Amino acid sequence: MKNSFDEKILEEANDWIKTNQKVVLATVIETWGSSPRPTGSRMIVNEKGDFSGSVSGGCVESAVVRECVEIIKEKKPFKKIEFKVSNESAWEVGLACGGEIAVYLEQIN
Amino acid sequence: MQLKTLQEIIKKKENKSEFAIVTNLTTGNSEIFEKGKSLSKEFEKFADQINAFFHSKKNGIIEGTDIFVESYIRPIKVIIVGAVHIAQYLVNFASSLNFEISVIDPRGYFATKQRFPNMKIINKWPDEAFKEIETNSNTALIALTHDPKIDDPALQHAIKNKFYYIGALGSKKTHANRCERLKEAGFSDKEINQIHGPIGIKLGGRAAPEIALSIIAQLVAETYKK
Incomplete structure (x- = not known):
């Protein structure tokens, strides 16, 4: 198997740390159904909520950012979160595509 | 993930090596797996499964465990x-x-x-x-x-x-x-x-x-x- 992409998120994480930002790495660790991004997809978030990369096509990023900022505040080293199919009637975060994903958040220290 | 591990991963990517990152989702510990290199005690018992993931260039959680493997393949x-x-x-x-x-x-x-x-x-x-x-x-x-x-x-x-x-x-x-x-x-x-x-x-x-x-x-x- 070959793949033709290299998103350089880890390199960017290192650059952020060099400028004294706190960084949480979010990684898609499991997917079910038609999830928008494959296992191994990544995004990084700093303590201010700035982010780069993605774990879905924009569906759950806002919630991931919130969770990441939270674990920095609470000094939690890692956390696993899951997202399921969204409920159409609410403004809640979810995957409109009908897939489910599990995302692992970890602080880089 | 430790900053040390992150920087090691970046270096390995620059050197175009093939490796995998293994993470224990229960303890939060992670380390780098390479062919022929021994793993720490925490990951040792999963060595065979990690090897199998690495060889098939797969990313994912090893079934029945809390070990996540991410494989990096040569460009x-x-x-x-x-x-x-x-x-x-x-x-x-x-x-x-x-x-x-x-x-x-x-x-x-x-x-x-x-x-x-x-x-x-x-x-x-x-x-x-x-x-x-x-x-x-x-x-x-x-x-x-x-x-x-x-x-x-x-x-x-x-x-x-x-x-x-x-x-x-x-x-x-x-x-x-x-x-x-x-x-x-x-x-x-x-x-x-x-x-x-x-x-x-x-x-x-x-x-x-x-x-x-x-x-x-x-x-x-x-x-x-x-």
Whole structure:
């Protein structure tokens, strides 16, 4: 198997740390159904909520950012979160595509 | 993840090594797995399963455990023959893709650092240049000079070494002549037909960046065909 992409998120994480930002790495660790991004997809978030990369096509990023900022505040080293199919009637975060994903958040220290 | 581990991963990526990151989702610990390198106690008992994931280049959680494996595979080698205008755009488009590019051109005024910063440039004829690059069925060739003296030896090398992608720039007529020359050189129709010529998928544009985009699109498509 070959793949033709290299998103350089880890390199960017290192650059952020060099400028004294706190960084949480979010990684898609499991997917079910038609999830928008494959296992191994990544995004990084700093303590201010700035982010780069993605774990879905924009569906759950806002919630991931919130969770990441939270674990920095609470000094939690890692956390696993899951997202399921969204409920159409609410403004809640979810995957409109009908897939489910599990995302692992970890602080880089 | 420890900063030390992150920096080690970045270094391994720069060195184009193959490795995997293993993470214990219960303890939050992670480390780097490499072929032949022993794992720490925490991961040791999963060594066989980690190995299996690594060999099939898979990412995911090992069934029945809390161990997540992410495999890093070596970038695909792409050899561009002809340090021409299109090549400059190709290099730009490919910068966010997992390709390790080398540019070959015996013409010194084309193959300059100034035109191709941060790029491996080999200022030699293809036959000489290929002695410096290890090539195999994971290598791609993009021939852009449409000068038979330069392109043909590179195409011959690519066919003989079973490159997974071979593309050559030039009009239909140029390509027909090229095929004729390869036939005379003893290559079979099957071998010659592997060459994508005229190179690229049809986008319609004829400007250098448009041709470069059509070549990159074809290269990515062919990469996933295997």
